[in-house]
Amino acid sequence: MPRxxxxxxCVALTVSLFASTAHAEENVVWWDFLSGGDGVxxxxxxxxxxxxxxxxxxxxxxxxxxxxxxxxxVQTSAAVGExxxxxxxxxxxxxxxxxxxxxxxxxxxxxxxxxxxxxxYASATWDAVTSDGKQYAVPLDTHxxxxxxxxxxxxxxxxxxxxxxxxxxxxxxxxxxxLKALKEAGVKFPLGSVTADGNFMxxxxxxxxxxxxxxxxxxxxxxxxxxxxxxxxxxAILQGWTKDGLQSSYTDxxxxxxxxxxxxxxxxxxxxxxVPTMTDLHKNGKLFEWGAVELPVIFNHPSTYADxxxxxxxxxxxxxxxxxxxxxxxxxxxxxxxxxxxxxTAGHIPAYGPVTASAEYKAMQPNSxxxxxxxxxxxxxxxxxxxxxxxIFDVMSSSFVPTLNGEMEPAEAVEEIKAGLxxx
Amino acid sequence: xxxxxxxxxxxxxxLIAPFIAIYGLVFVYPTIKLFMISFTDAPxxxxxxxxxxxxxxxxxxxxxxxTALWNTAYFVLLSVxxxxxxxxxxxxxxxxxxxxxxxxxxALFFLPYILPVSVVYLIWDWTLNFQFGIAMYVFDMLGIGxxxxxxxxxxxxxxxxxxxxxxxxxxxxxxxxxxxxxIPGEIYEAASLDNAGRWATFARIxxxxxxxxxxxxxxxxxxxxxxxxxxxxxxSTGGRPNDNVVLVYYVFQRAFQSDQxxxxxxxxxxxxxxxxxxxxxxxxxxxxxxxxxx
Numbered sequence: 001m002p003r004x005x006x007x008x009x010c011v012a013l014t015v016s017l018f019a020s021t022a023h024a025e026e027n028v029v030w031w032d033f034l035s036g037g038d039g040v041x042x043x044x045x046x047x048x049x050x051x052x053x054x055x056x057x058x059x060x061x062x063x064x065x066x067x068x069x070x071x072x073x074v075q076t077s078a079a080v081g082e083x084x085x086x087x088x089x090x091x092x093x094x095x096x097x098x099x100x101x102x103x104x105x106x107x108x109x110x111x112x113x114x115x116x117x118x119x120x121y122a123s124a125t126w127d128a129v130t131s132d133g134k135q136y137a138v139p140l141d142t143h144x145x146x147x148x149x150x151x152x153x154x155x156x157x158x159x160x161x162x163x164x165x166x167x168x169x170x171x172x173x174x175x176x177x178x179l180k181a182l183k184e185a186g187v188k189f190p191l192g193s194v195t196a197d198g199n200f201m202x203x204x205x206x207x208x209x210x211x212x213x214x215x216x217x218x219x220x221x222x223x224x225x226x227x228x229x230x231x232x233x234x235x236a237i238l239q240g241w242t243k244d245g246l247q248s249s250y251t252d253x254x255x256x257x258x259x260x261x262x263x264x265x266x267x268x269x270x271x272x273x274x275v276p277t278m279t280d281l282h283k284n285g286k287l288f289e290w291g292a293v294e295l296p297v298i299f300n301h302p303s304t305y306a307d308x309x310x311x312x313x314x315x316x317x318x319x320x321x322x323x324x325x326x327x328x329x330x331x332x333x334x335x336x337x338x339x340x341x342x343x344x345t346a347g348h349i350p351a352y353g354p355v356t357a358s359a360e361y362k363a364m365q366p367n368s369x370x371x372x373x374x375x376x377x378x379x380x381x382x383x384x385x386x387x388x389x390x391x392i393f394d395v396m397s398s399s400f401v402p403t404l405n406g407e408m409e410p411a412e413a414v415e416e417i418k419a420g421l422x423x424x
Numbered sequence: 425x426x427x428x429x430x431x432x433x434x435x436x437x438x439l440i441a442p443f444i445a446i447y448g449l450v451f452v453y454p455t456i457k458l459f460m461i462s463f464t465d466a467p468x469x470x471x472x473x474x475x476x477x478x479x480x481x482x483x484x485x486x487x488x489x490x491t492a493l494w495n496t497a498y499f500v501l502l503s504v505x506x507x508x509x510x511x512x513x514x515x516x517x518x519x520x521x522x523x524x525x526x527x528x529x530x531a532l533f534f535l536p537y538i539l540p541v542s543v544v545y546l547i548w549d550w551t552l553n554f555q556f557g558i559a560m561y562v563f564d565m566l567g568i569g570x571x572x573x574x575x576x577x578x579x580x581x582x583x584x585x586x587x588x589x590x591x592x593x594x595x596x597x598x599x600x601x602x603x604x605x606x607i608p609g610e611i612y613e614a615a616s617l618d619n620a621g622r623w624a625t626f627a628r629i630x631x632x633x634x635x636x637x638x639x640x641x642x643x644x645x646x647x648x649x650x651x652x653x654x655x656x657x658x659x660s661t662g663g664r665p666n667d668n669v670v671l672v673y674y675v676f677q678r679a680f681q682s683d684q685x686x687x688x689x690x691x692x693x694x695x696x697x698x699x700x701x702x703x704x705x706x707x708x709x710x711x712x713x714x715x716x717x718x
Binding site for chain 1: 467468469470486487488553554555556572575576661663664665666667677680681682683
């Protein structure tokens with residue numbers, strides 16, 4: 001009998017302990033897909049958050065595999081009520097997520113509770129998290145592609161302007177002329193391009209389509225009207241660079257970065273997330289003087305493809321979120337946005353306007369140089385088929401690779417892509 | 425002592441019940457469910473409405489399914505028989521060695537088999553990468569133009585088949601070696617007394633006696649290679665996935681990328697039937713040809 005009493009006491013004690021900790025500190029389960037350079041920075045931000053909310057909110061973070069594995073896991077776990085309390089999400093994947101019903105709406109009350117409003121974001125960014133007039137995520141950043149360049153090589157070839165930017169950023173002809181001049185100056189690859197990875201090249205090609213006001217999807221139909229022609233134009237100019245030996249052929253992602261950092265390629269079109277790579281190498285004295293600017297205007301006007309890392313609340317099936325928990329999650333998302341200046345060191349452009357407007361951000365280089373492109377951003381078409389690691393990527397990628405490397409004519413590629421897209 | 429048949433049967437049932445339960449739960453039930461889903465328009469998770477044979481009939485005009493089917497067939501052609509022959513000849517060679525040297529050489533050939541597929545991918549990517557692959561520098565030295573092996577459709581499947589043979593031959597070699605060791609030495613002794621040459625010994629003794637093992641290896645390889653996914657997925661990331669797609673990859677695309685569980689299930693059912701038909705056919709053929717050898 002005494003043993004049973006002791007046991008009961010123990011149980012009671014444990015239960016009350018659990019209850020009291022649960023009451024005092026809200027545990028927020030967090031999933032992200034951020035590994036590598038930006039993952040390190042996010043971990044820092046999470047520990048800063050936990051330190052600032054000691055005893056109130058604690059983030060319990062897990063990093064999962066980027067891309068399809070992450071999104072498949074989110075979908076399956078939401079279906080059995082085991083999804084986290086908050087997670088990172090690509091804005092481009094929101095249409096599919098809404099169709100699958102795995103995201104909770106961020107209501108007007110939520111925005112009010114966070115102290116954030118529509119006006120704090122660029123309109124394209126706000127639009128990217130909106131589906132049928134409702135918001136499904138809180139944008140953390142936008143991560144466009146930019147043009148990296150080797151100042152040392154360009155200076156030697158006399159191709160730098162007075163303010164230290166490459167010459168010929170204003171038109172297709174002038175930019176090609178710059179590339180040719182670099183070739184004549186003995187540079188092996190004037191432009192390092194991820195020509196072996198059609199998934200990546202989607203960003204560049206979509207930007208070039210945007211520069212001609214081209215649309216991939218109009219009212220649910222693919223490449224209608226002269227949009228096919230605009231895609232062909234974009235492919236043709238890129239193919240021309242390959243044929244003239246102005247850009248590296250069959251180069252995959254890591255190889256492109258290596259070509260640039262080793263000085264074999266004078267310029268490179270890549271995501272802003274490579275900024276920390278350059279900053280770190282430069283700090284250790286292993287890199288030349290470098291810069292990053294908005295993509296050159298090849299066609300009519302500036303336009304750059306961007307995606308956005310956002311925070312979203314999964315819709316756990318048959319499981320309601322307590323008001324306390326929801327408040328804690330909102331606090332997490334709002335704090336991260338408002339403290340995203342540190343996130344900018346990962347290269348991404350913070351989505352929260354007051355951060356990019358701050359003097360500290362304006363002093364950051366090259367971030368503040370390229371952040372002007374925020375006005376010219378275009379996002380993926382709003383379709384469940386779009387988004388990173390989605391089916392549109394695969395269709396286009398399969399035709400981009402042969403075209404960019406001169407195996408397939410641009411016109412033929414457009415036909416292939418149209419057929420492929422309609423097959424989906 | 426009298427045996428109680430009834431209680432024995434009960435006992436037997438109790439003993440196999442755990443297996444039956446698990447087998448039913450993780451194999452039989454999902455398989456039945458797969459067939460059922462393939463007749464609906466279900467997403468990856470959740471139920472759909474009944475659509476009859478729609479998911480199957482649309483496969484006939486589905487270009488990507490076509491590519492997947494042909495790529496799979498091509499891959500099987502390039503990997504199963506060549507892979508078995510390569511393993512057999514290596515086993516014959518290893519069998520002639522003795523002692524430590526034999527273990528050492530065997531270990532060398534077996535080593536790739538223990539590698540996870542991701543490591544295999546990295547090794548071969550470092551070797552054959554267009555910009556930085558070691559093989560490309562050899563090509564440069566020999567004055568051959570560089571070949572973008574994993575980005576050109578003509579090279580992709582043959583290259584993946586080659587790598588698969590390199591990767592999985594170790595296991596087949598072990599099976600063959602076990603078979604070779606099981607052949608009694610007296611038979612060879614008798615043959616050499618009869619003045620049989622090397623070729624005659626091989627053709628009349630080794631090959632027929634090894635046939636059951638060869639048939640086994642062929643069947644294992646066939647089933648395994650029909651289900652190819654990992655290598656193709658890894659080597660085509662970012663490249664030309666829709667040109668390199670194989671059947672399991674197509675199932676993955678439909679289910680996990682396009683969120684079309686029903687259509688994915690239909691492809692999976694087709695693959696399931698192909699595997700059954702081909703392996704039964706293979707079994708019957710190998711049995712028949714063994715009869716001829718007798």
